[in-house]
Structure formats: structure tokens, C-alpha cells
Amino acid sequence: MNFSQLVSLAHQLASHGFLCLRFTCKGLNLAYRLKAYTAVWDYLKLLQRFTVKRVFFGGRSMGCRAAAALARRLSEESEAAVEGVICLSFPLHPPGQTHAHRQRSEDLRALPAHTRVLFVSGTEDDMCDRVHFDTTVKEMKAQVEILWLRGGSHGLKVKGCSEVSVMEEVNLKVISWIRNQAAQAP
Template sequence: MRIETSGGPAEVELDRPGRNKPTFLLVLTHGSGGGVDAKDLLAVRDSAVALGGAVALVTQPYRVAGRRAPGKAEAQDAAWLEIIAALRKKVRGVPVIQGGRSNGARVACRTARAAKVRGVLALSFPLHPPGKPEKSRRDELLAPADIEVIVVNGARDPFGIPDAADATEVHVIAGQAHSYRAGFEDIVAAVTPWLERWSTT
């Protein structure tokens, strides 16, 4: 489906748990130059649907328009909030959680309070630019202080790894860098217990 936003149209793939009413809605998005076909996003989607959730994979407006860079954070965040509002009308009456990988994780953290979501899943959260730990983005990760945030990063991520105190949960996937080439079963094992909380809410 397409959702019109102030930043242009977004594209959304919405998966539901068969004929049953979903118990939660998980909204996920991609990194800066990537897409929603990233294997970690798909692994999380499959786990969430198996637990009874509806999952929306969102291609943000700048990627629909063919750009690799998201542009100004304010405009990106505004469009994201419009997407969440539209999806709430599609899947009503359930807890909403949101997340993404890399830049998508930043958006999910920055907008969590304004979107009034129950939790945030941050995959490969880019704590700082490679080789520049002094330019920390920790304040974005800590922004939704009253919202459950789970972080899953690779142990060899050049963008850094958040500390345990930076989120409700931090999981580190051995041997993996920023873009996962393996370890998807470990990602699912880390995320599934967290998702189960929403499937029984």
C-alpha cells in the first residue's frame, strides 16, 4: 500500500497473522541506503507474525523517490509520524511498537515518544560514525526514556555498540558487523522473548 506524507509517498508491506486478529503492530524500516528486504528485518518480521503480530515494513519517502540519503532528520521524523498515524487506522486497538535498522533505528528512537509507541527495536543502532566515537548519538537512543528499547548490534560494528545502560536490553551478535551476513537465528532468539511480551499484552 501507499501512504501519502508531507515528504512524499511511503510504501508499506503489511503482513497479518492469518485470519486471527493481531495482538500487536510492529512497524519496521530500513537503513539509509537499504531496503526492507534486509535479512535481519525479514527474520524479525517472520518471528513477530508467528507470535500473532501484524508487521508493517515501511519504505520511507526518500527511498521511494530514489534517494539514498534521508535528508534532514526533522522532515524524516515528521513523515514517519504520519506513517504511524495512518497504520494505526489500518490495525486498530492493539499495542504499537516500532523499529528499524541503522538510520531506521535512529528514526524509531527519535520519534518514539511523539508516536506514543510501547516499545522500540533498534537493529544495528549507529552509535557514532565509523572511527569518530566523539560524535556520539547516544542522546537519540536515550530519548524515549520511559519506553522499552531493545538494541541488537553486531560485535564488530564499526559504528559502535551501545552500552547495557543505554537501553532496556542490549544484545551483541558475535562475529557480525553493521550489516549482518549471518547470525539471524541469534537475532531472532534475542528479539522473540521481547516480542512475546506484546503478544500477551
Template structure:
């Protein structure tokens, strides 16, 4: 496993990132691009542990730092990071965008922004850790709108005691969200910490769930692609047959005209 610190140019600034490259013998062919919440950075222990876990299973992981509370800015930076990673790491053919807390909101923003663009096929889905459905102490204003816009599969990881995402409220929201999976960590708060539990064990449990989910979604996408390719091949064959039949019909008409 190879870990590399890189700097990604962005306008007059730069973005600090770390790339966890798995062993060639384990490489799954897909990657995860991961970012932090409002107050952290890419060195946040939870993200480091998750990146190392997934990389040990053969997943390329890029985590990066983008500080600030402006969500629109963070989405723009995230999109730039996705474009940079795709351009520079061509051995990986699809990516899941992922984030924790505010980073989860940014990842969902990226998924909604790539619709109909050249990035649409490359972004395979979203991984949202501790999605902040509401602010602490105020459950009247929900951040649910972007969730309804998603057209990609999404995996939610949340704590049953998350003070920024009440479980019953979130489950009610999810009734109107397509193609989602959710894993609740019993007793975990917004930081996904559980009293009496080792953080490494919690993240290993989370990592296993994410790894299995990503594999299933990649398999689903392959099936869809094969189905679409099959339909396209059949359509080409039909068109070719129609053209051939049309030429034969023209030929028959010309032959009849000559005989007359």
C-alpha cells in the same frame, strides 16, 4: 500467514509498505513497525527475514520504505505510517517501533515525539538494530542525546565488531539510559553479518530475542495498566465515600436545626 503490499498516502507522495499478518490462532495482539537504514529499503533481506520470523510467531509486522538522509523527514514519515497503521489495523492494540541503523534513529525519534500525545499509549517500546552511535572512523561525535530522552523501554541489537557502534562506548552510554536490554552478536559487523555464519540463523537468534522481549514488555505494560486502573477505581471509591459522608453530615446538621 498473509503478506500484503500496500501504499500509504503521504502528502503528495506515497509510502510503499508490506504487512505481514499472522495466523489468527497465533496472534499476539501486538505489532512491530519496521524500517531500513540509510541506503536500503523495506526489501532488505535482513528486514524481510525478521518480519517473516516474527509473523510466524504471531506478531503483525509492517515494514516500509522511506529513502533519504534527512532524519527529521524520516521521523515525520514514520509518525505518519504509525498513525495510518493504527487507524487501519484496529485488531492490534499496541506497537513497537523498530529500525535498522538510521531506521533505528528514526524509531527512537518517533518514540520521543509521541510523548504526551494520543499515540503515547499505543507505542509500547523501541527495537533498535545496529544503532549507529558514531560514524565510521569518528568516535568523537556520539549520537547519544536522543537515547537519554527515551521514556519507553528499548531493545538494542548490535554486533561486537560494529564499525559504527563500538561496544565499550555504547555500554558506557547505556549507563545513563533507562529501561533497556541489549543483545550483542559475537563477531557481527554493522550489517549484523558474522563470518562463517548463515544469515538466516543469525536473524532467527535475533528474532527469538526480540519476540521474548516484546512479550515481557507487553506483560509489564498490562501490569502497569491494571495497577493504574486499580488506583483509579480506589480513588473513585474514596471520592464517592467522601461525597456520601459529606451529604450525611449536611443531613445531620439539618436535622439538628429542625429539632432546635
């Protein structure tokens, strides 16, 4: 939750009028994270002060997988629940273990066609083989857009560029993408 990229994005979202809820859980286990994320979703719905629909879920690395899994589950319950998923450095496979890409992309491939997905990944991400990623994207029913950070690592670090300048590019893309999706919503 306190990764500088997530803090930067949350501040930019808030400054552009978007409500952004950030939270974390201590475990790296995907099932544990999904349970925690679902509990937050259920709590928001119980508040009854908000109409919770057409939301964007997002995360960084393992948080992307949890966001995609929750979006998949909620989309099965209601088509109006999820507008999109934002994936910063989706971990398609562990470093050097590209065989894991099918299992790790299962939730992405199962997202319905009305869901939109934005991927932000570095071209040098050792957890996102480009060939396997392209295959995964082709197999997805959801509408996909990708921002490739030239020379970017899994941590969204780009040699020769400051973290601030990289995050300015990422934040601008995410905000414009969300606005574009909201404008296209029925």
C-alpha cells in the same frame, strides 16, 4: 525495508502472530525519515479500525534512529502509545567518528522510563563503539536489554556463521523479548 534481516524478522513476527508493518523512505536524512514514519503513524490512527497503542517501533541502522525519535515524540503525547523500541545495529556514530555519539543518542537518552529498548549489535560494529555505547545505555532512563552478536559487523554479519543462523538467533531474541514485554505490560 528489503534488507534480508528485516525481511527475516518480519516473516518470523508474522508467523508468531504479531502484526508487522514494514515501510521505507528513499532519503537517508533523519528528519525526512521521521516525517515519513510520523505520516504512517497518523494514517494508522485515522483508520479507526485499530486501537493503536503499546506498539513496538524498530529499525535497522538509520531506521533505529528514526524509530527512537518517533517513540520519543509519541511518548511525550501519550504514555500508552509506545511499548518499546527494537534497534538492529544502532548507528551510534559514523565509522571512526565517535565524537558524534552524543548527538546520535539524544532520542535514546530522552525515552521515558516506562519505555523498553532492545539493542541487537555486533561486537565488531564500526558504528557502535562499545565504550560510548555503554555510557549511552547508563544515561538512558528507558529499560534496556542488549544482544551482542560476537564478531558481528554493522550489517549483522558474523564470520564463520551463516546469515540464516545469525537471523535465527536475532529473531528468537526479538520475539521472546516482545512476548516478555507484553506479559509485563499493565
